[in-house]
Amino acid sequence: MSRTAVFPLRDYNLAATLNSGQAFRWREENGAWENIVAGRWVRLRVNDKTLHAQVAKPQKDWQWLTDYLQLEVNLKKILADFPEDDPHLAAAKKTCRGLRLLKQDPWETLAGFICSSNKQIVQIQQIIGELCDRYGEPAHAGWKTFPTAVRLAATTEADLRDCRMGYRAKYLHASASMIASNEVDLTAIATLDYLDAQTELKRLPGIGPKVADCILLFAYGFPEAFPIDTWVLKALRQLYFPRRRPTPRQLHTFIREHFAPYHGYAQQYLFHHVRTHDGLLSGNQKT
DNA sequence: CCCCAGGTCCCGC
């Protein structure tokens, strides 16, 4: 039983991973990263290819943390399966070294990404922070847990709107209610195949194809999920279809074939690459 | 006052 633990790290860029728009609550303090994971406050620090973890209460096992961080995943193997003849992914591999996918709590991920639509990442973090401050349970040193679906279902749409989430308040409240009442079973979704799981998630208000894919990728770990947001769409069009705009059908066929078998990792590498190297893409072609 | 943000929903064709 210990309040600290040490893990060897290989091919793991913690800062890039925690800051890549898949999780919204990590805060950096003096080079250490703090958050609530699996209901526990945790502080992470990297020195010399070693991860040092600290928690508030002694732990007998740390599986909750190794799962969340996906420490046992062999990144090198995944990157080796990226398509050979793709100069854009090759560039992304270089600029995103050590970038990982996390395995987060489904409900927290779902709620976070409902709030993400048409918002910038900084503002999503702000909304989620407000939500936790108001409706989470005290955890440690001022930190609150992420509020449960039952708790949010017990609020009102106006309460949620006060967290500055605008029209998303209606979606979040309705989705929380459907989950709290077991009309949608988040545990069962893990047992479905990718397309059925996506269909099930899209029954919840505020969840379309993009948000569903974020949940399927960042929480459930479906490797074939490929969230298409404004950045990725722009990147796909300019890098892979420079001549003519692909129809949605063409785009999905291309994605399914070209980025197999680790569509989601490829997506995250493209996303992080273009987002941290603005200027690679030019012009806005939203419509 | 303009445009845009890790989109979704709803409408008319």
Next chain:
DNA sequence: GCGGGACATGGG
């Protein structure tokens, strides 16, 4: 199916 606009709020 697909094209367009509305939607809250904040930042540039």
